[in-house]
Amino acid sequence: MQYHFNTIEAKWQKYWAENQTFKASNTSEKPKYYVLDMFPYPSGAGLHVGHPLGYIASDIYARYKRHKGFNVLHPQGYDSFGLPAEQYAIQTGQHPAVTTETNIKTYRRQLDQIGFSFDWSREVRTSSPEYYKWTQWIFIQLFESWYNNESNKAEEISSLIAVFASEGNANVNAVCDDNIEVFTAEAWNNFSQKEQEEILLKYRLTYLAETEVNWCPALGTVLANDEIVNGVSERGGHPVLRKKMTQWSMRISAYAERLLQGLDTIDWTDSLKESQRNWIGKSVGASVTFNVNNHEEVIEVFTTRPDTIFGVSFMTLAPEHELVSQITTPEQKAEVDAYILATAKRSERDRMADVKTISGAFTGAYAEHPFSKEPIPIWIGDYVLAGYGTGAVMSVPCGDQRDYDFAKHFNIAIPNIFEGVDISEEAYAAKDNVKIVNSDFLNGMNYKKASKRAIYDLEQLGQGEGKTNYRLRDAVFSRQRYWGEPFPVYYVNGMPQMIDKAHLPITLPEVEKYLPTETGEPPLGRADVWAWDVKQCAVVSNQLIDHKTVFPLELNTMPGWAGSSWYFFSYMEEKAKRGEDFASEDALNYWENVDLYIGGSEHATGHLLYSRFWTKFLKDRAFVGVDEPFKKLINQGMILGTSAFIYREDGTNTYLSQGLIKDKKVAPIHVKVQYVNASDELDIERLKNDAEFGADYKDAEFLLENGVYKVGREVEKMSKSKYNVVSPDAICEQYGADSLRLYEMFLGPLEQAKPWNTSGITGVHGFLKKLWKLYVGENGLNVTDVAATKDNLKTLHKTIKKVAEDIENFSFNTSVSTFMIAVNELTAQKCTSKEVLEPLLILISPYAPHIAEELYSQLGNEGSIATVAFPKFDASHLVESSKNYPISFNGKMRFTIELPMDLSKDEIEKAVMSNEKTIAQLEGRTPKKVIVVPGKIVNIVG
Numbered sequence: 001m002q003y004h005f006n007t008i009e010a011k012w013q014k015y016w017a018e019n020q021t022f023k024a025s026n027t028s029e030k031p032k033y034y035v036l037d038m039f040p041y042p043s044g045a046g047l048h049v050g051h052p053l054g055y056i057a058s059d060i061y062a063r064y065k066r067h068k069g070f071n072v073l074h075p076q077g078y079d080s081f082g083l084p085a086e087q088y089a090i091q092t093g094q095h096p097a098v099t100t101e102t103n104i105k106t107y108r109r110q111l112d113q114i115g116f117s118f119d120w121s122r123e124v125r126t127s128s129p130e131y132y133k134w135t136q137w138i139f140i141q142l143f144e145s146w147y148n149n150e151s152n153k154a155e156e157i158s159s160l161i162a163v164f165a166s167e168g169n170a171n172v173n174a175v176c177d178d179n180i181e182v183f184t185a186e187a188w189n190n191f192s193q194k195e196q197e198e199i200l201l202k203y204r205l206t207y208l209a210e211t212e213v214n215w216c217p218a219l220g221t222v223l224a225n226d227e228i229v230n231g232v233s234e235r236g237g238h239p240v241l242r243k244k245m246t247q248w249s250m251r252i253s254a255y256a257e258r259l260l261q262g263l264d265t266i267d268w269t270d271s272l273k274e275s276q277r278n279w280i281g282k283s284v285g286a287s288v289t290f291n292v293n294n295h296e297e298v299i300e301v302f303t304t305r306p307d308t309i310f311g312v313s314f315m316t317l318a319p320e321h322e323l324v325s326q327i328t329t330p331e332q333k334a335e336v337d338a339y340i341l342a343t344a345k346r347s348e349r350d351r352m353a354d355v356k357t358i359s360g361a362f363t364g365a366y367a368e369h370p371f372s373k374e375p376i377p378i379w380i381g382d383y384v385l386a387g388y389g390t391g392a393v394m395s396v397p398c399g400d401q402r403d404y405d406f407a408k409h410f411n412i413a414i415p416n417i418f419e420g421v422d423i424s425e426e427a428y429a430a431k432d433n434v435k436i437v438n439s440d441f442l443n444g445m446n447y448k449k450a451s452k453r454a455i456y457d458l459e460q461l462g463q464g465e466g467k468t469n470y471r472l473r474d475a476v477f478s479r480q481r482y483w484g485e486p487f488p489v490y491y492v493n494g495m496p497q498m499i500d501k502a503h504l505p506i507t508l509p510e511v512e513k514y515l516p517t518e519t520g521e522p523p524l525g526r527a528d529v530w531a532w533d534v535k536q537c538a539v540v541s542n543q544l545i546d547h548k549t550v551f552p553l554e555l556n557t558m559p560g561w562a563g564s565s566w567y568f569f570s571y572m573e574e575k576a577k578r579g580e581d582f583a584s585e586d587a588l589n590y591w592e593n594v595d596l597y598i599g600g601s602e603h604a605t606g607h608l609l610y611s612r613f614w615t616k617f618l619k620d621r622a623f624v625g626v627d628e629p630f631k632k633l634i635n636q637g638m639i640l641g642t643s644a645f646i647y648r649e650d651g652t653n654t655y656l657s658q659g660l661i662k663d664k665k666v667a668p669i670h671v672k673v674q675y676v677n678a679s680d681e682l683d684i685e686r687l688k689n690d691a692e693f694g695a696d697y698k699d700a701e702f703l704l705e706n707g708v709y710k711v712g713r714e715v716e717k718m719s720k721s722k723y724n725v726v727s728p729d730a731i732c733e734q735y736g737a738d739s740l741r742l743y744e745m746f747l748g749p750l751e752q753a754k755p756w757n758t759s760g761i762t763g764v765h766g767f768l769k770k771l772w773k774l775y776v777g778e779n780g781l782n783v784t785d786v787a788a789t790k791d792n793l794k795t796l797h798k799t800i801k802k803v804a805e806d807i808e809n810f811s812f813n814t815s816v817s818t819f820m821i822a823v824n825e826l827t828a829q830k831c832t833s834k835e836v837l838e839p840l841l842i843l844i845s846p847y848a849p850h851i852a853e854e855l856y857s858q859l860g861n862e863g864s865i866a867t868v869a870f871p872k873f874d875a876s877h878l879v880e881s882s883k884n885y886p887i888s889f890n891g892k893m894r895f896t897i898e899l900p901m902d903l904s905k906d907e908i909e910k911a912v913m914s915n916e917k918t919i920a921q922l923e924g925r926t927p928k929k930v931i932v933v934p935g936k937i938v939n940i941v942g
Contacts, residue, residue, distance in 0.1 A: 001776045001777075001778070001780060003768065003769050003772040003773075003776075003851075005735075005736030005737075005738065005739070005768070005850070005851070006733070006736065008850050008851065008853075008854045009113070009115065009732075009736055009737050009738070009850040011854070012115075012849070012850045012853045012854065013112055013113070013115060013850075015853075015864070016117070016864070016866075017112075019864070020121070021117070021864050021866055022072075022074065022117040022118060022119050022866070023119050023121055024071060024072060024073040024074070024075075024119050024122075025071055026572070026573075026574075026584075026586060026587050026590050026591070027586075027590075028071035030069060030070055030071035031069070031070050031071065032070065032071050032072075032073070032590060032591060032592075032595075033062075033065045033070040033071070033072050033073070033595050033596075034072075034073045034591050034592075034593070034594045034595045034596070035058050035061055035062040035065070035072060035073070035074045035594075035595065035596045035598075036058070036074075036075065036568055036571070036594045036596070036597050036598070036630075037054055037055050037058050037076065037597075037598050037599060038054070038597070038598070038599030038600065038603065038607070039076060039077045039078060039079050039124065039564070039567065040078060040079065040107060041078070041079045041080070041082050041084070042078050042080055042100060042103035042104045042106070042107045043084055043103060044084075044088065044099065044102075044103055045720050045725070046103070046106045046107065046110060046727070046729075047107060047110045047111070047727075047728055048718055048725040048726060048727060048728070049639060049718070049726045049727070049728050049731060049740070049744070049756055050638060050639035050640075050641070050718040050756070051728075052114055052728060052740070052744065053636050053637070053638075053639050053744050053750075054598040054599060054600075054636035054750075055111070055114070055116055055598075056114070056116075056741050056744050056745060057598055057634075057636060057745070057750050057810065057812060058074070058596065058598045059074070059115075059116045059117055059741075059846070060745070060807065060812060060846040060847055061596060061807060061810070061846075062074035062117055063117055063845065063846035063849065063866065064807045064846045064870070066117075066866055066867050067842060067845075067846070067866075067867070067868065067869060067870035068869075068870050069869065072117075073119060073122075073571065073572070073591060074116075074117055074118055074119060075118060075119050075120075075122040075123070075124070075571040076111065076116070076118040076119075076120065076123065077122075077123045077124030077125055077126075077567065077571070078100075078104055078107065078123075078124070078125045078126070078127075079126055079560070079563065079564050079567075080100050080104065080125045080126050080127040080128075081126050081127045081132075081483055081484050081485065081560055081563060082483065082560055083219065083221070083235050083481065083483075083560070084235065085099050085100050085103075085483050086481055086482055086483040086514055087219070087235070087236070089482070089483070089514040090513070090514045090515055093513075096127075096482070096483040096514070097127065100127060104125070110728055110729065113728070113729070113732050113737055114728060114732065114737045114740060114741065115737045115738070115741065115849050115850055117849070117866065121574045121575060121576070122570075122571045122572075122573070122574055122575060123575060124567050124570050124571060126485075126562075126563030126564065126567065127483070127563075129505040129507045130505070130578065131563065131567075131570065132485040132505055132563060133504045133505035134566075134570070134582035135485050135558065135562050135563050135566070136485060136486070136487070136488040136499075136504050136505055136506060137488075137501055137504060137582070138566060138582075138614065138618070139206060139487065139488065139558070139562070140488060140498045140499075140501070141617075141618075141621060141623070142204070142205040142206040142250065142617065143157075143204055143205070143206045143207075143496075143498055144156060144157045144158075144204075144498070145157055145204065145205045145617070145620075145621065146159075146160045146174055146175075146176075146203040146204060146205065147174060147175040147205060147251065147254035147255075148160075148173070148174060149173040149174060149175060150173050152258075153620040154205060154254075154617050154620035154621060155620070156621075157200060157203070157204060160172070160174070160200070160203060161196075161200070164183075164185065164188040164196075164199075165185055165188055165189060166185055167185050168182070168183050168184040168185045168186075168187065168188060169182060169183055169188075170182050170184075174203055175251060175253065175254035176202050176203045177202035177203075177209075179202075180199075180202055183199075194493050194494075194495055197495045198495070201495075201496075204251070205250065205251045205254065205617065206248060206249065206250050206251070206477065207248070207249055207251065208246060208247070208248060208249075208496060209246070209247065209249055210244055210245070210246050210247075211244065211245065211246075211247045211249060211476055212242055212243070212244055212320050212386050212387055213242070213243055213244070213245050213247060213476055214227075214228055214240045214241075214242065214348070215240065215241045215242070215243035215245070216233045216238050216239070216240050216241075217238070217239070217241065218233070218236065218238035218239070219233055219235065219236065219238055220480055220481075220515060220516040220522075220523075221479050221480040221481050221522075222245065222247065222476060222478060222479055222480060223240060224475075224476065224559065224561075224606065228240050230350070231346060231350040239345065241344050241345055242320065242343070242344045242346075242348070243344065244320070245478075247476050247477070247478040247556075248476075248477040248478045248487070248556065249474045249475060249476055249477055250474060250475040250477050250613070251474050252472065252473075252474055252475050252609075252610070252613045253470060253472055253473060253474050255613050255616055255617070256280050256282070256470040256472045257282070257470075258616055258627075259276070259280055259472075259609065259612055259613065259616070260276075260277060260280050260282060262612065262616070262627065262628055263276060263277065265628060266628050266630065266631060266632070266633070267631060267632040267633070268630075268632070268633045269601075269633070269634075269635060269751075271601070272601060272604050272608075272633065272635065275601075275604040275605060276604060276605065276608070276609060278471075279471065279472065279604075279605040279609065280470055280471065280472045281470055281471025281472060282468065282469075282470055282471075283302070283304045283468070283469045283470070283471070284304065284466075284467075284468050284469075285302060285303050285304035285305065285306060285451075285466075285467060285468075285469065286302070286303055286306035286451070286454070286455045286458065286464050286465065286466050286467055287300060287301070287302055287390075287464055287465055287466075287467040288300070288301050288302075288303060288306065288309070288370065288394060288458060288463065288464040289370070289463045289464060290315065290367040290368065290369075290370065290376070290394070290463075291367065291368045291370075291463075292323070292327055292365060292366075292367050292368075292378070293365065293366045293367065293368055293375060294365075295326070295327055295365070297323055297326060297327065299315060299317070299323065299367055299378070299390075299392050300390045300392065301315070301389070301390055301392045301393055301394045302389040302390055302467060302469045303393070303394055305396070305399060305447065305451065306450075306451045306454040306455050306458070306464070307436060307439075307442060307445070307447045307448075307450030307451040307453075307454055308396040308398075308399045308417060309370070309371065309394070309439075309442075309454050309458075310371070310372070310415070310417050310436075310439035310440060310442065311396040311397070311398045311399055311415055311416075311417040311439075312369065312376060312394045312395065312396055313376065313395065313396075313397060313407065313412055313413045313414060313415055314376055314377045314378070314379055314395045314407065314412050314413075315367050315376055315377070315378045315379065315392060315393070315394055315395060316360065316378075316379050316380065316381045316383070316384050316392070316393050316395050316403075316406070317363075317378060317379070317380045317381075317384060317391060317392045318380070318381075318382075318384040318385055318386035318391040318392070319339060319340045319343040319344075319380045319381075319382055319386075320340070320343075320386035320391070321380070321384075321386055321391045321392060324336065324340070324363065324380055327363055327365035327378065328363045328364060328365065329363065329364030329365060331364055332361070332362055332363055332364035335361045335362075336361045336363060336380065338361075339359070339360070339361040339380065340380070342359075343382045346382060348385055348387070351382050351383060351385065352385070358405055358406055358409040359381065359382060360379050360380055360381035360382075360406060360410065361379065361380050361381075362377060362378075362379050362410075363378045363379065363380060365377075365378045366378060370458060370461055370463040370464070371440065371457070371461075372440075377412065379395075379406075379410070381406060383402055383406070387473045388471055388473070389469055389471075395407070397412070397414040398414055398415060398416045398417060398418060399417075399418070417436055417437060417439045418434045418435075418436065418437070419434050419435045419436070419437040434446075436450045441453065441457070442454060475610065476559075477558060477559060477562070478556040478557075478558075478559075479522075479556060479557050479558065479559045479560075480516060480522040480523070480556060481522065481523065481557050482508070482511060482514045482522075482523035482524065482557065483508075483514070483557075484557030484558050484559065484560070484562075485557055485558040485562050485563060486506045486507065486508055486524070486553075486554070486557055486558075487506075487553075487554035487556060487557070487558065488504060488505075488506050489553065489554040490531075490532035490534075490551040490552065490553050490554070491551055491552050491553075491554070492547070492551055493547075496554070497551070499532065499537075500537070502537075503537045503538075506539065506553070508524075508557075509524065509527035509528075509529050509530045509539070510527065510529075511523055511524070511526040511527050512526055513526060521555055522555045522556055522557070524553075524554075524555040524556070524557070525555050527542070528541060528542055528543075529541050529542065530542055530552075530553050530555075531544060531545045531550050531551065531552055531553060532550065532551050532552075532553050533549060533550045534549050534550070534551070535549050539553070561606060561607055561610045564607050564610075564611070565607070565610045565611045565613070565614040566582070566611070566614050566615075566618070568593070568594050568597075568611070568629055568630075569582060569583050569588065569618075569624060570582055570583060572587040572588055572590070572591040573587045588624055588625060589625060592625060592626050593615075593626045593628060593629050593630065593631060594629060594630045594631065595631050595632060596631070596632050596634070597629075597630040597631075597632065597633045597634070598633075598634050598635075598636055599633075599635065599636070600635060600636070600638075601635040608630075608633075611629045611630070612628065612629060615627060615628060615629040616628075634750065634751065634810060635751055636750050636751060637748075637749070637750065637751050637752040637753040637754060638717065638718075638753045639718060639744070639747065639753075639754060639755075639756050640715045640716060640717060640718060640753055640754065640755045640756065641673070641715070641716055641717065641718035641719070641722060641724030641725065641726070641755075641756060642673065642713055642714070642715055642724060642755055642756065642757060643670055643673070643713065643714050643715070643716045643722050643723070643724040644670070644671050644672070644673050644675075644676045644680075644682070644711040644712070644713060644723070644724070645668040645669060645670060645671070645711055645712040645713070645714065646668075646669050646671050646682065646687075646702075646709070646711055646712075647661055647666040647667070647668055647669070647712065648666060648667045648669060649664055649665070649666055650664075650665040650666065650667060653699060653700045653701065654700070654701045654702075654703060655697075655700055655701070655702045655703065655709070656703050657702075657703055657704055657705040657708070657709045657710045658680075658705075658710045658711060658712045659705045659710055660703055660705055668712060670721075670722050670723045670724070671687060671711065671723060672687075672690070672723040673723065673724050673725075673726065674686075675687050675690075676711050678758075678759045679708075680710050680711050680713060681708045681709065681710060681711075682702075682708075682709040682710075682711050684697075684702050684709055688700075715755045718756065726756060726758060728740060731758070731761065735761050735762075735765045736765070736768070736850070737850060738768055738847075738848035738849070738850050738851050739761055739764050739765040739768060740761070741847060741848060741849075742764040742767070742768070742816050742847055742848055743760065743761045743763075743764045745812040745813055745815070745816055745847065746763075746764055746813055746816040746817075747760075747813065748813055749811065749813060750810050750811075750812060750813075751810075764816065767819070767820050767823065768848060768851055770823055770824075770827065771819075771823050771844070771848075771851065772851065772855075773827075774823055774826060774827055774831070774837065775837060775855050775858070775859075776855075776858070781858055781859070782832050783832055783833075783834050783837050783838075783859060784832045784833065784834065785833075785834055785835075786832060786833050787833065787835065788831070788833040788835040788836045789829065789831070789833075790877075790881075791825075791829050792826065792829055792831045792833055792835075792836045793835075793836065793874075793877040794877050794878060795822055795825045795826055795829070795831075795836070796822075796836045796839060796840060796871075796877070797873055797874055797875070797877040797878055798878055799818055799819070799821075799822040799840065799843060800839070800843060800871050800872075800873045801873045801875075801878075802814070802815070802818045803815050803818055803819075803843045804870070804873065806818070807846070812847070815847065816847065819843070819844055819847070822840065826840075834859060837859075838856070838859055838861075839871035841855050841856050841859075841865060842856075842865060842868055842869075842870060842871055843870075843871065845865050845866070849865075849866070852865055853865050853866075856868075880901055881900065881901055882898050882899060882900050882901055883898070883899055883900075883901050883935055884896045884897075884898045885897050885898070885899055885908070885912070885936075885937065885938050886937055886938070887912060887915075887917070887918065887938050887940070888937060888938065888939040888940065889921055889939075889940050890939075890940075890941060890942070891939060894917075894921055895917050895921075897911070897912060897915055897917070897938075899911055899912075901935065903934070904934075905932045905934055908932050908934060908938065909930050909932050909938070912930070912932075912938050912940075913930065918940070921940075922940075925942070926942075927940045927941060927942045928941050928942030929941050929942065
C-alpha cells in the first residue's frame with residue numbers, strides 16, 4: 001500500500017470538520033488551556049509559507065495539551081478591517097466587504113488544508129457588525145469613565161459628576177488634561193450643560209482634543225507611529241507630515257505605571273518587556289517653570305536632572321509648541337515659520353532616531369532663570385517633541401550630548417558645572433559621579449543630593465516640584481478612513497453624545513467613493529444617509545439634520561487596533577451564543593485569559609500594549625476578571641525567502657548570467673522564484689510569457705553560460721514585491737500538509753529567522769514515507785501483537801522523554817530529528833509491535849496529524865487520535881542491564897566483554913580473568929594486579 005498523502009489529508013480534514021473534533025467546551029471538568037495566534041489580516045495575496053510558522057507551533061502545543069488531558073481552546077479569526085482593502089476599493093470601486101469576504105475564503109481554505117486544530121465555532125471577524133457592536137460598546141464605556149488616582153483605577157463618570165455637584169473639583173485626584181481650572185460645587189451646578197460636558201471631556205478616558213498627528217496626504221488618513229517606517233507610510237511608502245487635528249484619543253497614559261508593573265507578572269521574553277518599558281519611558285525628576293520675559297506665559301519643562309539647573313544656557317521648544325507663535329519676535333518670524341514648515345515633513349520617529357542632524361531657529365524671546373534671574377534665549381529644535389513631556393527642555397550643554405552639539409553649532413554659551421570634567425563627548429559618561437561646582441548653593445554635592453536640594457528650593461520659589469514622567473502618550477484613536485469601525489457618536493452643539501447600547505451596532509453607510517471629500521472630510525463625509533434621529537433612534541438621511549432631533553454623526557472611524565484589543569475575550573464564547581454580552585460571565589470566568597500567545601515582536605508597542613490597556617480597563621469596570629490578557633507570549637521568527645535576480649547590463653537590454661558579470665556594471669532585478677529551478681537556472685521562456693511583466697523581456701537578449709542562464713540568489717524577507725513568495729498550496733499539493741508542518745519546524749528554533757528552501761522539504765517527505773513503511777507493507781498492515789523487545793521499548797521511551805521535553809520548551813525542530821532517529825532505529829530493529837508503534841503515533845500526531853490519524857485508524861482504533869492520552873515515560877526502559885566493558889592490559893584496550901550491570905567488583909574480576917580472551921592475552925603470566933571500576937573499565941597490570 002502506497003502513502004497517498006493527498007487522499008489521507010482530505011479524508012481527515014473532512015472528518016475533523018464533520019465531527020467538530022476540536023470544539024472546546026465552556027463547562028468541562030478538565031483543566032483549561034487557551035492557545036492563541038495573533039489573528040491574520042486576510043490580504044488578497046493569501047498565505048505564503050512564512051505565515052503558518054507560528055500557527056504550526058501553536059497547533060503542536062494545542063494538540064499536545066489535549067493529549068495531556070486539557071480542555072483546549074484554540075480559535076481563529078480575521079483582523080478584517082484595514083487600509084489595504086480600502087486602498088483596493090479606491091483603485092477599483094469594489095466595496096471592501098466584497099474583497100475581504102473573498103480573501104477570507106482563500107485564507108480559510110489554506111488554513112484548513114494545513115490541518116490546524118482550530119475551533120471554528122468561535123470565529124471572529126473584526127469587520128462583522130455583530131463583532132464591532134461590542135468594540136463600539138467598549139468605546140462608550142471608556143467615554144463614560146475617568147481614572148481615579150486615589151483608587152488607582154477607572155470608575156464610572158457618574159461618580160465624578162456626583163463629586164463635582166457636591167464639592168467641586170479642588171480635591172479630585174484624577175488623570176486629566178493639564179489646563180483644568182478649579183471650580184466649586186456651586187459653580188458646577190450653575191454651568192450650562194455644554195460647559196459641564198466640556199469639563200468632563202478633560203477627564204474622560206476617551207476624549208476629543210486637538211492633537212499633533214502623523215498625516216499622510218496620499219492615504220488621506222492619520223497614521224500611528226508604528227504604521228510609519230523611515231519617515232514614510234508602511235503601506236505604500238508615502239510621505240507623512242505632522243499636523244494638528246481634532247481627534248479622538250485614548251487616555252492610555254493613565255495606565256502607564258500599571259502597564260510597567262504588570263510586566264513583572266507575565267511570562268514574556270526580556271526583549272519584548274524591555275521594548276514596552278522603553279516605550280512607556282518612566283522618568284523620575286522635577287517639573288520646572290520658567291517665566292518668559294515680557295510675556296505672561298510660562299514654559300514648563302520636565303527634567304530628570306534638576307541638579308543641573310545652573311548649567312542651563314538656553315531653552316529649546318518643539319517647533320509645534322503652542323507658545324512658539326506667541327513669543328516669536330517679528331524679526332525672527334520668517335526664519336521660525338520656515339523651520340516649522342520643514343520640520344512638519346519629518347515623522348517623530350525620524351526626529352527621535354536622528355542624532356547627527358543639527359537644526360533649529362531662534363525665537364528672539366528670552367526666559368528668566370528661576371534662581372539667577374539671568375535671561376535665557378529660547379530656541380526651537382526638532383530634536384524636541386511636542387508630545388513628549390511638555391514639548392520643552394531646559395538645555396544643559398555640559399550635561400547632555402544633543403544640547404552640547406546644538407550649542408556648539410549655534411555658538412551658544414556652554415557653562416561647566418561639573419568638578420574636574422572637561423566639556424567633551426567623553427565627559428557625559430562620567431558626569432553622574434562628579435560633584436557640582438559653580439552652582440551657588442549646590443556646590444560640592446553629588447547629583448542625588450543636589451537634585452533633592454534643587455527641587456526643595458524650586459518648591460520654595462513656587463517654580464517647580466518633584467515629578468514622575470512617562471514617555472507614553474495618549475493614543476490617537478481617529479482614522480480618516482472608510483473601512484473601520486464607525487464611532488457610536490453624534491454631535492449636539494458640537495459636543496459628542498453616545499448612542500445607547502440598545503441601538504448598536506452603528507453600521508457603515510454606503511458611499512459612492514472611498515476617498516476623502518473634496519473639502520477634506522473623511523470618506524464618511526460622502527455618505528447621504530449618515531445622521532442620527534434621537535426620536536426614531538435610527539440612522540437617517542443627512543437632509544433631515546435640523547439640530548433639534550436629527551444630528552450629524554462622527555465622520556472618522558476607529559483604528560485597526562480597536563477590534564484587536566479585545567478579540568481574545570470574544571473567542572471565549574461560541575458565535576451562536578454571543579448576544580447580550582461580548583462573552584458570558586461564565587465563559588469569561590472559565591477561560592480567564594490566554595495561556596499561550598504566539599505572534600510577531602513587531603506588535604510590541606502597538607497591539608500588545610493596547611490589549612493590555614483595554615484589559616486593565618475592562619477589569620477596573622468589572623467586565624472581566626483579569627488585568628493581563630496574555631500569560632505567556634512567544635515571538636516566532638520569520639521565514640525568509642530566497643530571492644532570484646537577473647542582471648541587466650547598464651544602458652542595454654541585455655541580461656548577463658551571474659557568472660558573466662565580472663567587472664561590468666549591472667542592475668539586479670527580482671524575478672519570480674517559480675521560474676528558477678533547484679540549480680538556479682532561469683526558465684527564460686516562462687519569464688517572457690509572464691502575464692504581469694513578460695512584455696518587458698520580449699526583445700531582451702539573455703547571455704548564457706554553458707547553455708543556461710544562472711540567476712543570483714539572496715535571502716530576504718518573503719514578500720510579494722520581491723517575487724520570492726512560495727505558496728503553501730503548491731507545497732501541500734506536491735508533498736502534503738504533514739510534510740509542510742514538519743519542514744517548517746525542522747528549519748530551526750521557533751524564535752529565529754531562517755531561510756526557506758523548497759528542495760529541503762524532500763528530506764522530511766522521505767521521512768514520512770519511511771514512517772508509513774514501518775506500519776504498512778506492500779500487502780497491508782505490518783503491525784502485530786507480538787511483545788516489544790528491550791530495544792524497541794528503549795527507543796520508544798527515550799523518544800517519549802525527548803519529545804515531551806522539546807514541546808514543553810518549544811524546541812520543535814529537535815523533535816523532528818528525534819522522530820527520524822526513532823523510525824530509523826525501529827526499522828533496523830524490524831519492530832512490528834503494536835505496543836510500541838501505537839504510542840509512537842501519538843507522539844508524532846501533533847506534528848503530522850493526518851498520517852498519525854490514518855495509521856491509528858488502520859491499527860483498528862475508533863475515533864480520532866487527537867484526545868488519546870500522551871504516552872507515559874518509564875525510565876526503567878532506559879536503564880542498562882548490561883555493560884560492554886573495555887578490557888585493557890597495561891592501559892591499552894584489547895577487547896570488550898559484555899557483563900551484567902549488577903555484578904560486584906570481585907564478580908567482574910572473576911568473570912574477566914576466566915574469559916578465554918584474557919587467558920590468551922596473558923599467555924600463562926600472572927598479573928600484578930587487576931583494576932576494576934564497576935560500570936566503566938577493567939585494567940590488567942603486569
